[in-house]
Amino acid sequence: MxxxxxxxxxxxxxxxxxxxxxxxxxxxxxxxxxxxxxxxxxxxxxxxxxxxxxxxxxxxxxxxxxxxxxxxxxxxxxxxxxxxxxxxxxxxxxxxxxxxxxxxxxxxxxxxxxxxxxxxLPVPVLPEPTGPYGVGTGTVQWTDPVRPEPATAEPGDRRTVVVQLWYPADRAPGPRARYLGRTADEARTVGDALAGYAGLPAFALDGAAAARGHAVPDAPVAARGGRFPVVLFSPGLGGVRTQNTAWAQEIASHGYVVAALDHPYDSAAVVLDDGRTVRTEVAASGDSAEDERRAARWTAVRAADLRFVLTRLGRIDRGEAPGLLAGRLDTRRAAVAGHSLGGAAALLAAAQDDRFAAAVDLDGFPRDTGPGVRTRPVLALTQAVGPDTDPDYLPRLRRALEAGTAPGYRLTVPGAAHLTFTDAPLYLPPLPSLVGSLGRTGGHRITAGATLAFLDAVLAAEPADPARALAAYGELTVHRPRGG
Structure with a gap:
């Protein structure tokens, strides 16, 4: 009704x-x-x-x-x-x-x-996924036994991430998952934290905290489809694992498993299994050089998180760790994606780890955090760059797209703003300067459609050139490898 x-x-x-x-x-x-x-x-x-x-x-x-x-x-x-x-x-x-x-x-x-x-500031109504599969979801918490937690000095504290999975499922009735958390309390905690991070009163995002998506928690994995390719996702700085739920559900409905990460201490709020809430400790120093160093450090930590989660998913697929998706994950066809700082982390992870067969950067400023040569194709979706945009953005992105041994595709989306590539247009004021001018769902259709067109082309058994399909979603520039 x-x-x-x-x-x-x-x-x-x-x-x-x-x-x-x-x-x-x-x-x-x-x-x-x-x-x-x-x-x-x-x-x-x-x-x-x-x-x-x-x-x-x-x-x-x-x-x-x-x-x-x-x-x-x-x-x-x-x-x-x-x-x-x-x-x-x-x-x-x-x-x-x-x-x-x-x-x-x-x-x-x-x-x-x-x-x-x-x-x-409405209760967001997430677009219905259009793929042939239903969508299931589940959330897990994993601790890396090797890496210390870089944000604390506590001995024995190991890096822990919270991961939400969206996967192809058989269509069946059932309660739909909450949008911002596993429980009502978690959803309110995360909504309040996101509002505070944006400088809004806590109640401003009550609508988002009350919303539900289209995925069914712990739904049976689709009986058909064999093993599904995997897409890892890192949110923006201060963002949370659910910030691109509409995108994740759409990707999953077309036969992919999406694993989105909460990165403790730079996500707005991460609710752990023991009930603790880890809030962001991100803060600008006011010094541009220091802020650049901090951003590079956070990017490196996130890239390590992404590589750890891919390893963990591989163990689940082989039956070495428990998981609903055992035997159904094709980690040989794994892509890494992210928004903003998460996009920078995705580019870095793809350069560091050849297990990632592709990368998708949603309006993320690349960070140079060490050696590594990208050998896989990458798609970068960006807003139109104007006089108020960082003048280093396009040159840095161009260098990143041309530095590898595989093509890079930059798709400029007219009418987009930085938050267009997230769920934000569904529940924030529709101001062009804030969420772009594509309406509540226009940005979602472009972001998900372009991502699927790219992944379907480059992760296929016989990879194809995605340029023709991508050109339908914006202004496409293809960056060939230097000397290629």
Whole structure:
């Protein structure tokens, strides 16, 4: 019902929320109606407001609707008073126009604020995956017994990552996974942390914390399809493993296993199995050279995380470690992807480890963190570079795409912003400077479509040139290896 109402109103309101807005509006307007209409309108708006407010309370009151409730609470007593006092010895008195006018304006502003806030910061509705498979998901925590945790000085503290898997599954009914976490508490913790990282009040992303995706937790792996290629994903700095859930679900529905990482101490919040929450310790120093060194260090740690997870997935496939996907993971066809700093980590991991057969960089600034030659093809999706973009971005990216022994493909997406390549357009205000001008789902279609076109070409048994397919998604530049 909520989805149907949203398509009708365009304001991301459920049916009960829409009725509440209409009832509050009618209560405010009753004062200005002809005498014969005031009573019926006041009584009807009171009844509808009470019923819809009760329904909203039962389904979960969103903060966006609080101003509407306040307006209804202010307007209804004045709208009902003349009706309830009808027949009294003294005729009921109405507020004079000079007092009623400002009060009506105030209530109108409060009512308008509700739909406006719901439109700007909605509960995200993730696009339905279009592939032939259903999608299952599960989350695991893995500790590298070899690497110390670089963010702490505690002896014996080993690097731990939380990994969420999306995989092809048989289509079956079942509860859909929460968007931001395994439990309601984890989703709220992560939502609050993301809001804080962005400088917003904690409640601002309550909609994202309440959302669900399309994957079914622990669903049976698809009976058909054999062994599935693997795509590892690293989020942006301060991001979380679920920040590209729509992309991951779409990729998985087409026959890939996606493994997205939480990187403790630079993800906004990572909830561990023992209940601890590790929050980001990322902070800018104010010195550009020092910040560059920090970014290179975080990139190197993330690249090591990605290589560790690929090793762990290989062990699961061989039956050396427990896992639902034993015998179904084709780690010989593994790609590594990431957004922003995660994209830089993906490029570095691909240069360091030939087990990665391809790399996808979603608007990530490459970091030079040591020797290593990329021998596999890479796709870089970027926003259009303008005068406000870092002038070093394109030269650095061009060098990275030309430094390997395989082609690099840069796809410039018109109308994109940095966050276009994530789920952010689904739940942040649709401001072009923030999330681009492609609408709520346009960026997702391009990002997922281009990624699939690239992976299908380069991970096939007989690799093909992805250039023709990629050109349909933006402005394509092919970078050939130097001297090639």
């Amino acid at each position: 909520a989805g149907v109402t949203e398509s009708i109103t365009g304001l991301n309101l459920s049916l009960s929320e829409t009725l509440l807005v209409l009832a509050a509006t009618a209560a405010v307007a009753a004062r200005w109606l002809p005498p014969a209409a005031r009573g019926p309108v006041a009584l009807t708006s009171a009844g509808v407001a009470a019923a819809s407010a009760g329904a909203v309370a039962l389904s979960g009151l969103r903060w966006q609707l609080v101003p509407v409730l306040v307006a209804a609470g202010l307007a209804l007593p004045f709208a009902l008073a003349p009706v309830l006092r009808r027949g009294a010895p003294r005729a009921p008195r109405r507020a004079p126009w000079w007092a009623a006018g400002p009060a009506t304006l105030l209530c109108g502003v409060l009512i308008a604020a509700g739909p406006a806030a719901s439109w700007a």
